[in-house]
Amino acid sequence: xxxxxxxxGSSSLKYKLYDMEDESVLxxxxxxxxxxxxxxxxxxxxxxxxxxxxxxxxxxxxxxVECLNLLVDPEYGVISDLNEITGVGHRVLHGGEYFKKxxxxxxxxxxxxxxxxxxxxxxxxxxxxxxxxxxxxxxxxTPQVAVFDTAFHSTMPKRAYLYAIPYVxxxxxxxxxxxxxxxxxxxxAGRVADLIGEDVTKLKIISCHLGNGASLAAIEGGISVDxxxxxxxxxGLMMGTRxxxxxxAALYYIMKKENxxxxxxxxxxxxxxxxxxxxxxxDMRDVQKGVNEKKPMHTLAYEMYEYRIRKFIGSxxxxxxxxxAIAFTAGIGENTPRLREIICDNLSFxxxxxxxxxxxxxxxxxxxxxxxSRVKVYVISTDEEVIIARDTLQLVANVHSQSN
Ligand code: AMP
Numbered sequence: 001x002x003x004x005x006x007x008x009g010s011s012s013l014k015y016k017l018y019d020m021e022d023e024s025v026l027x028x029x030x031x032x033x034x035x036x037x038x039x040x041x042x043x044x045x046x047x048x049x050x051x052x053x054x055x056x057x058x059x060x061x062x063x064x065v066e067c068l069n070l071l072v073d074p075e076y077g078v079i080s081d082l083n084e085i086t087g088v089g090h091r092v093l094h095g096g097e098y099f100k101k102x103x104x105x106x107x108x109x110x111x112x113x114x115x116x117x118x119x120x121x122x123x124x125x126x127x128x129x130x131x132x133x134x135x136x137x138x139x140x141x142t143p144q145v146a147v148f149d150t151a152f153h154s155t156m157p158k159r160a161y162l163y164a165i166p167y168v169x170x171x172x173x174x175x176x177x178x179x180x181x182x183x184x185x186x187x188x189a190g191r192v193a194d195l196i197g198e199d200v201t202k203l204k205i206i207s208c209h210l211g212n213g214a215s216l217a218a219i220e221g222g223i224s225v226d227x228x229x230x231x232x233x234x235x236g237l238m239m240g241t242r243x244x245x246x247x248x249a250a251l252y253y254i255m256k257k258e259n260x261x262x263x264x265x266x267x268x269x270x271x272x273x274x275x276x277x278x279x280x281x282x283d284m285r286d287v288q289k290g291v292n293e294k295k296p297m298h299t300l301a302y303e304m305y306e307y308r309i310r311k312f313i314g315s316x317x318x319x320x321x322x323x324x325a326i327a328f329t330a331g332i333g334e335n336t337p338r339l340r341e342i343i344c345d346n347l348s349f350x351x352x353x354x355x356x357x358x359x360x361x362x363x364x365x366x367x368x369x370x371x372x373s374r375v376k377v378y379v380i381s382t383d384e385e386v387i388i389a390r391d392t393l394q395l396v397a398n399v400h401s402q403s404n
Contacts, residue, residue, distance in 0.1 A: 001086040002026065002079065003392050004071070005385045006064070008090070008131035010123045011035055013063040017071055017078060017085070018389045026078040027071060031063045039063070043070045045078045060127050064134035087143045088135050089392030091183070091384065093124040095148030097174055102151065102391040104399065105132055105144040113146075120178075120232075143399055145392040152182030155223035160319070163231075177235070179227035181209045183384040184329065185217040191365060191380050192325045193222075204320040206313055209382065210339075211330030212240040212282075216309070218316035226319050228312050234269055238308050240282040243273035245308075275301045284332045284339075306339055310346050317350060325376040326352070334381055340368065344377060351375060 001021075007014040016028040029043035039057035044050040051070070057063050071077050071085075079085070090105075094117045103109055110132060118125040132144050153161075161177040162170060169175045188207040193200035200222035207217045214237045218226040228236030228244075238244045251265055260268070276282035279290060279301035287305075290298025317323045328340055337359045344354045351374025359368040361379075369377040 001393060001396070002084050003389045003396070004085050004088045005388045005392070006067070006088060006090050006131050006135070007385070007388075008060050008063075008124075008127040010127055013060060013067060013131070015067050016385045016389070018386070020086075020389065020393045023386060023389070029067065029070065031057060031066060034058075034060055034063050041066060041070075043067075043076055045076055049076050051076050060130040061134040061137075064131055065138065068138060082139050083141070085139065085142055087145055087392045087396035088139070089145045089147055089388040090128060090132050090135075091388055092128045092132075092146045092148050093121040093150075093180070094178065095146075095150045095154070096120060096178070097154075097176075099146070099148050100151055100154040102145055102147040102388075102395060104395050105136075105146050109146065143396050145388075145395050147183060147388040147391050149180045149182050150178040152186045153177075153179030153217070153224040153227050156225060156227070160226040175231060177227070177230040179215065179217070179224065180229045180233045181213070181215045181217070181227075181384075182224070183387040184209045184382045185215075185219065185224060185227070187383050187387050188327045188329050188380055189217075189219045189222060192327050192376075192378060195365070195367065195378060195380075196325060196376060198324075203324045204322050206316050206323055206326045208309065208313070208326065208328045208333055209330045210237075210309070210328065210333035210336075213242065214239045214309075214330070214332070216312045216316060218319050220320045226316060237312060238305050239274040240284070241271050241274045241276045243269045243277065275305060278304060284336060288336070288338075302339075306342050306346075310343050313343070313347060314350075323350070323375055325378060327378040327380050329380050329382040334379055335362075340377075340379070344368075352377065 003018045003020050005016045011034045012030060012032045013034065014030040017026045019026050027045040031039055031041050033039045034057050037056045038054045041053050068082060071079055072082060096117050098112060113129050135144055163176065185207040189200055189205050192205050193203055205219040207219060209215050213233050215227055215229040217224050234242050236244050255265055274282060275287050279287050279298045281287055287298050287301055291302050313326065341354060341356060341359055344352050353370040353373040354368045354377055355370045365378065365380040367376060367378050
């Protein structure tokens with residue numbers, strides 16, 4: 001069975017076509033700068049034929065058409081007919097409290113996303129929904145599956161997901177912690193269990209997804225019991241351009257002092273804060289370069305970044321009353337040995353110790369803990385798409401078995 005995975009971001013579309021026989025990727029690509037004259041398409045297929053082109057694409061629906069055309073293209077494609085695709089899995093940012101797991105999308109599901117969830121993710125949800133609708137239009141017979149970034153965290157206990165604000169706000173508006181990067185944390189937990197050779201239900205794992213957006217998850221017995229992102233992806237760790245945790249009263253004070261409206265505060269917290277807010281650069285590679293050049297603000301940003309991760313790891317050890325394994329993933333987690341070393345050295349109280357040489361490796365996944373470490377430490381390249389493809393396959397296979 002062939003499964004297409006689509007990830008429609010605010011101005012981008014990423015896709016991967018899987019052969020689920022062996023989970024091999026037949027083709028993948030991305031379309032960036034959607035909404036512009038010079039949208040950029042990059043596509044490559046299993047035989048490594050590749051195309052890069054620039055073309056005007058003004059909306060996601062057109063991007064989906066471009067992607068599907070490339071998959072059946074005689075020169076660059078890998079299938080001869082769209083009917084070969086058994087199901088399409090869509091990454092959807094927000095499932096709210098309603099979607100606790102992946103679903104085969106029905107009209108009422110789409111209406112719920114449109115009416116109730118769009119406002120919880122105003123940047124991504126419209127694109128996510130548009131991607132599903134476009135596929136329904138073009139491939140009406142093909143099942144569409146929604147896989148939610150929040151769903152993995154739906155197992156958090158109330159004590160972890162509630163904010164200590166008037167309870168009525170939760171009852172009326174479902175204001176609570178939802179958490180994000182769920183598919184990534186789920187993948188990491190599964191890989192950690194495989195690497196240890198133990199059932200995931202017997203393990204306490206801290207998954208550190210450190211990319212442009214960053215979140216930690218405390219995973220006990222295979223389920224998420226706490227995570228650092230919240231009602232939106234703004235809460236928690238310091239990120240590339242997001243502030244992470246801040247005293248909300250400080251915002252009120254800033255608004256008054258600087259005479260800035262709430263909308264601008266939101267932009268400031270999401271786009272002008274984090275590493276960027278302190279060092280003036282939001283990319284960890286640039287921060288590291290500044291640290292090497294002994295630039296004080298880059299060094300400060302780096303120290304703040306590391307300190308917050310370490311504090312969260314410590315708090316999740318407390319939340320689970322222990323930890324068996326810690327795993328680093330995503331752009332920063334996978335590519336910054338020095339950061340991993342500082343974090344782990346500062347957690348030595350917990351019996352965490354890494355092998356500095358192992359930590360310098362660069363491959364898809366590897367262990368970095370020293371033989372005497374009480375906690376296993378891994379670096380694992382995340383794969384959110386394969387989780388989406390697996391969920392899609394499972395739901396689509398159910399439909400097939402029911403109709404046979
Ligand atoms: P992601 O969101 O997972 O794609 O991660 C993106 C971030 O990873 C970028 O903003 C960079 O800060 C960081 N990154 C990627 N490659 C490297 C690298 N080789 N060294 C340090 N940071 C990196």
